[in-house]
Amino acid sequence: MTGVVVGLGSSLGVCADAVRAAVDRALDGRCDVAAFATVDRRRDEPGLLAVVQEWGATLQCYPAEALDAVEVPHPSDAVRGHVGTGSVAEAAALLAAREHGGGNLVVPKLRGEHVTVAVVELVPLTISTACTACGACLLTCPEHALRPAPGRPVVVPSRCTSCGECVEVCPTDAITLFSL
Numbered sequence: 360m361t362g363v364v365v366g367l368g369s370s371l372g373v374c375a376d377a378v379r380a381a382v383d384r385a386l387d388g389r390c391d392v393a394a395f396a397t398v399d400r401r402r403d404e405p406g407l408l409a410v411v412q413e414w415g416a417t418l419q420c421y422p423a424e425a426l427d428a429v430e431v432p433h434p435s436d437a438v439r440g441h442v443g444t445g446s447v448a449e450a451a452a453l454l455a456a457r458e459h460g461g462g463n464l465v466v467p468k469l470r471g472e473h474v475t476v477a478v479v480e481l482v483p484l485t486i487s488t489a490c491t492a493c494g495a496c497l498l499t500c501p502e503h504a505l506r507p508a509p510g511r512p513v514v515v516p517s518r519c520t521s522c523g524e525c526v527e528v529c530p531t532d533a534i535t536l537f538s539l
């Protein structure tokens with residue numbers, strides 16, 4: 360199964376109920392959270408930590424400068440003025456996802472009460488330039504999770520069950536499977 364990383368931005372003193380409500384709204388029933396992520400200066404924020412602990416997950420924290428270097432769809436000059444980065448929730452989720460192999464922003468910045476949440480869906484596998492476009496993985500995948508694309512196939516994360524059959528069949532060892 361693929362998973363998600365949840366990015367969190369918040370004001371000082373945000374209450375856990377507000378964080379929980381925003382996270383639940385952003386996840387919309389998903390429960391495969393690999394990690395939460397935020398900016399360094401919120402690493403000890405009780406409202407965030409309470410929800411992260413309820414999920415039994417880790418909170419990955421990053422310096423504002425590292426977050427500001429991440430390209431996001433909704434940067435804010437006002438946020439940059441306060442925190443030193445134009446994005447916290449989206450940038451933290453994308454940056455943390457890189458540690459799990461990368462991912463796609465599926466829930467852009469969603470505002471709650473003194474909290475913002477963004478969700479990145481992790482990519483379960485990558486296909487390298489060693490791919491010769493032979494098509495064997497497309498025919499093998501039992502979930503039809505691989506689709507033809509220019510150059511090499513692409514994976515549909517929500518369909519992939521990480522069974523590994525495509526890895527086994529690939530004649531050029533072009534596929535790397537990530538595990539959560």
Ligand code: SF4
Pocket residue numbers: 483499500501502503504505514518519520521522523524525526536
């Ligand atoms: S064959 Fe590959 S793409 Fe298809 S479900 Fe298994 S791991 Fe995912």
Ligand code: SF4
Pocket residue numbers: 486489490491492493494495496497511512528529530531532533534
């Ligand atoms: S089996 Fe390997 S070489 Fe063939 S299309 Fe899939 S990734 Fe490319």
